[in-house]
Amino acid sequence: MKENHIAFIMDGNGRWAQSRGMSRTRGHAAGVRSLEAIVQWSVDQSVPYLSFYAFSTENWKRPAREIRSIFRLMDTFFRRRIHTLIEKNVRILVSGDWMALPEASRNVAADTMRRTAHCTGTTVNLCINYGGQMELRRACALWAAQCQQTGDFSVPDEEEMRDLLYSGLPDVDLLIRTGGDSRISNFLLYQLAYAELFFLPVAWPDLRPEHVQKVLQQFAGRERRMGGLAPV
Ligand code: IPE
Ligand code: IPE
Ligand code: MG
DSSP states (O other): OOOOEEEEEOOOHHHHHHTTTOOHHHHHHHHHHHHHHHHHHHHHTTOSEEEEEEEETTGGGSOHHHHHHHHHHHHHHHHHHHHHHHHTTOEEEEESOGGGSOHHHHHHHHHHHHHHTTOOSOEEEEEEEEOHHHHHHHHHHHHHHHHHHHOOOOOOOHHHHHHHSSSOOOOOSEEEEOSSOOOOTTOSTTTTTTOEEEEOSSOGGGOOHHHHHHHHHHHHHSOOOTTSOOOO
């Protein structure tokens, strides 16, 4: 089965920088360069959907200075790359709780989504102030409100459920986490149900398309039974 949706947990920026005697912010800047390279490569490979974990609902625990620099880097990414994204026919989605973002970030993210909404190539879903648990709690609230309106208190079917989530994208086929840790850290809890998981020891700023290519080769060899039986 060919990969339709690849998700990335972009981890290891801070350690990458600190091991080189640099500030964590420099690590995040290097991380954005990696993000650009991976997006470009995946778009050239015509991967339909990509999700990137950029800032979690738990990352607010970090020092204010680091948080500010992360948002500033994201704003610059959107501003600098908007023309290339449109040229490459890339649709940008931003998933997460927007309301808590700095106003400038909210505006530039909304502008990028609006200006790429017509693009029909790869969809790039950037998860900013995103938490899987928050997404599911929000879905419950939206559904409850809908039920009250319609008087129909049934369980949402798969399609209705997808509409209650931030992006409505199809489930993830493979997840790649860099940075060496083997955990999900509250990412796409619903959509990862049957994803193949790959945990790489390389830091995100060191991730190259060749690493992704190797993962895709391994992915192609995995038997995805999805609860069924292996073909005989
Ligand atoms: C991932 O890199 C980027 C964000 C969470 C924003 P980290 O900043 O978590 O880097 P490490 O894990 O501390 O090395
Ligand atoms: C996961 O990385 C979140 C992002 C990559 C945005 P973290 O560094 O926040 O995850 P933990 O703290 O190691 O679980
Ligand atoms: Mg980390």
